[in-house]
Amino acid sequence: MKDILILLFRSKRFIVGFVLFLGILSFALIGPMLNPKNPFQMVGGLFSPPSDRFILGTDNLGRDVFTQLMYGTRTSLLIGCTAGVIATTIGVTIGSVAGYKGGIVEEVLMGITNVFITIPSIVILILLSIAIKARSAIVMGLVIGVTAWPWTARAVRAQTSSLKTREHIDIARITGFSSIEMIIYEILPYMFSYIFMAFILQFSGGILNEATLSMLGLGPFQTVSLGVMLHWSLLWEAVRTGAWWAFIPPVICLSITTFSLMSMNSGMDEVFNPRLRRS
Amino acid sequence: MRNPFVRYLIQKISWYILAFFVAVSLNFILPRLIPGNPVSVIVNQMATGGVQSDVLERLYSTYMKEFGLDKPLYIQYFNYLRNIFRWNLGTSFMLYPGKVKDLIGRALPWTISLQVPAILSGWIIGNLLGAFSAYKGGKFDSVAFTLSLVFSNIPYYCLAIVFLYLLAVRFGLFPVGGGYSFGIVPTLSLKFIADAIYHYILPYLSMVLVAIGGQAIGMREMSLYELTSDYVNYAKNLGVRDERIIRYVFRNAMLPQITGLAISFGTMMGGALVTESVFSYPGVGSLLFTAIRQSDYPLIQGCTLIITIAVLTANFLVEIAYGFIDPRIRAVQLGER
Numbered sequence A: 001m002k003d004i005l006i007l008l009f010r011s012k013r014f015i016v017g018f019v020l021f022l023g024i025l026s027f028a029l030i031g032p033m034l035n036p037k038n039p040f041q042m043v044g045g046l047f048s049p050p051s052d053r054f055i056l057g058t059d060n061l062g063r064d065v066f067t068q069l070m071y072g073t074r075t076s077l078l079i080g081c082t083a084g085v086i087a088t089t090i091g092v093t094i095g096s097v098a099g100y101k102g103g104i105v106e107e108v109l110m111g112i113t114n115v116f117i118t119i120p121s122i123v124i125l126i127l128l129s130i131a132i133k134a135r136s137a138i139v140m141g142l143v144i145g146v147t148a149w150p151w152t153a154r155a156v157r158a159q160t161s162s163l164k165t166r167e168h169i170d171i172a173r174i175t176g177f178s179s180i181e182m183i184i185y186e187i188l189p190y191m192f193s194y195i196f197m198a199f200i201l202q203f204s205g206g207i208l209n210e211a212t213l214s215m216l217g218l219g220p221f222q223t224v225s226l227g228v229m230l231h232w233s234l235l236w237e238a239v240r241t242g243a244w245w246a247f248i249p250p251v252i253c254l255s256i257t258t259f260s261l262m263s264m265n266s267g268m269d270e271v272f273n274p275r276l277r278r279s
Numbered sequence B: 001m002r003n004p005f006v007r008y009l010i011q012k013i014s015w016y017i018l019a020f021f022v023a024v025s026l027n028f029i030l031p032r033l034i035p036g037n038p039v040s041v042i043v044n045q046m047a048t049g050g051v052q053s054d055v056l057e058r059l060y061s062t063y064m065k066e067f068g069l070d071k072p073l074y075i076q077y078f079n080y081l082r083n084i085f086r087w088n089l090g091t092s093f094m095l096y097p098g099k100v101k102d103l104i105g106r107a108l109p110w111t112i113s114l115q116v117p118a119i120l121s122g123w124i125i126g127n128l129l130g131a132f133s134a135y136k137g138g139k140f141d142s143v144a145f146t147l148s149l150v151f152s153n154i155p156y157y158c159l160a161i162v163f164l165y166l167l168a169v170r171f172g173l174f175p176v177g178g179g180y181s182f183g184i185v186p187t188l189s190l191k192f193i194a195d196a197i198y199h200y201i202l203p204y205l206s207m208v209l210v211a212i213g214g215q216a217i218g219m220r221e222m223s224l225y226e227l228t229s230d231y232v233n234y235a236k237n238l239g240v241r242d243e244r245i246i247r248y249v250f251r252n253a254m255l256p257q258i259t260g261l262a263i264s265f266g267t268m269m270g271g272a273l274v275t276e277s278v279f280s281y282p283g284v285g286s287l288l289f290t291a292i293r294q295s296d297y298p299l300i301q302g303c304t305l306i307i308t309i310a311v312l313t314a315n316f317l318v319e320i321a322y323g324f325i326d327p328r329i330r331a332v333q334l335g336e337r
Helices: A002-008 A012-034 A065-101 A103-118 A121-131 A137-148 A150-163 A167-174 A179-215 A226-235 A244-272 B004-033 B038-048 B053-067 B073-085 B100-136 B138-153 B156-170 B190-227 B230-238 B242-278 B284-293 B297-325 B327-333
Strands: none
Touching: A002 A244, A012 A065, A012 A244, A065 A103, A065 A137, A065 A150, A065 A179, A065 A226, A065 A244, A103 A150, A103 B004, A121 A137, A121 A179, A121 B004, A121 B242, A121 B284, A121 B297, A137 A150, A137 A179, A150 A179, A167 A179, A179 A226, A179 A244, A179 B156, A179 B242, A226 A244, A226 B156, A244 B138, A244 B156, B004 B073, B004 B297, B100 B138, B100 B190, B100 B242, B100 B284, B100 B297, B138 B190, B156 B190, B156 B242, B190 B242, B230 B242, B242 B284, B242 B297, B284 B297
């Protein structure tokens, strides 16, 4: 474990991603603690530009953009993380069971997976969001998670199938492990790094999906997220009226967050797949 | 059935038909989970707008009949399927009595002419860039890779918003939205085409840059794998010329990227829809944006249906093409193996 950490921190890409992500995380977690204002409170004039009183100005209803940004980033991270956990859990479960069991179980599970890979996930996301009226941040994370798992399932199945042929698996089987024990103790630990990387990808995908849905007007209710801020900017024409402070900050936060996650992912890829390392 | 290619084709087609039915069923069932009767919700919304009561009654009966909400669920489902195959997508709430199929028919050409070129050209340029930077290495590689990483991680719509603000609003180089200027009638005149292209550039750019970045990263990685493989070492030791090796590497690394093309049609869709609404581009994305804002369920369902059909068709075409290109599948098809 310690070796891996040392290796990870030798990868420049991982360090850059990690530092950026820590920055975003502390902004979203510590910010609201130091600045416990209500992001929905109308405190100033319409679209007032940044000033001493409002660091990032106010939006179309005179609400403080900087406060919104802190709470919005927090919501987006929460939704992304929930979606990532759900999607990774479902994907790993289906993929490892399909890969380990083989036969008809594998055919059925992979059949379902392939159908859901083929159907564009944005369609299911839109339909699910419309059907669920009480969309809190957690519910949105769940919705995004249950539509995002197929890629992870497919990848984990491939890994499991190849791991299955190793010798330690045969030995464990002789000692009488059940299928579930086999998967938990003998298969999953060998692809821990892989699963963690899949989680990071899903995390970042979840944040992007949240933004897409919110911008279409299907965001969380009574909560501000980065996507909701962008939706407001579109709806109230902040872009065309030139109120840059209402939409550039969420754009930057969104981009930094996804960039930091992808950068960490790519750094980990370098460490765990030595073939990608350039000597 | 003995022809292997026909078998491959039939197998693929049945998968896509299955996926289509699952999607259509979700399209049917999910909006019906909305609590309460959607028709009365809509009619009540209109009632607050001060519409006369006999008009409301007519609206109510139109929609009840169209949805068949008074009938059992399975009959509703069969009606729904029958209507889809007759391309009868119902009547829009917000633009009553406008037909959903007409609204979508007007928007679809804009979306296709924006997205297909953006995805295809982004894919081609991205792959060339990725392969080249993997082979080249050094400064070029690290600059190209970092740029690709940055661009591929900016969501389309974020780049779209930044472009719209900087290039259109701030510096006035491009129009601030729409598919063509006000007061120009969409005809096949030179003036209209020039105007449409002028409006096209920003949405296109904001999508293609992100696509190039994403594809370049994937291709670079594939090429790096290939470059360290045994056959490359072997060819090098044999003294095969570099250009030749690159050609081998490119062809091998290219195969998974073709699957990548199919994936991009599906995954780019969401971002592309939002990009359209950022630019108020008169495509399906902007239509969906307004439909969601107005709770126009028939129109939303029509949009999701057309998106499903478009993505499934694109994926299907790519997969068939893949069958022709991949020598392993081709060999099986031709019965050589």
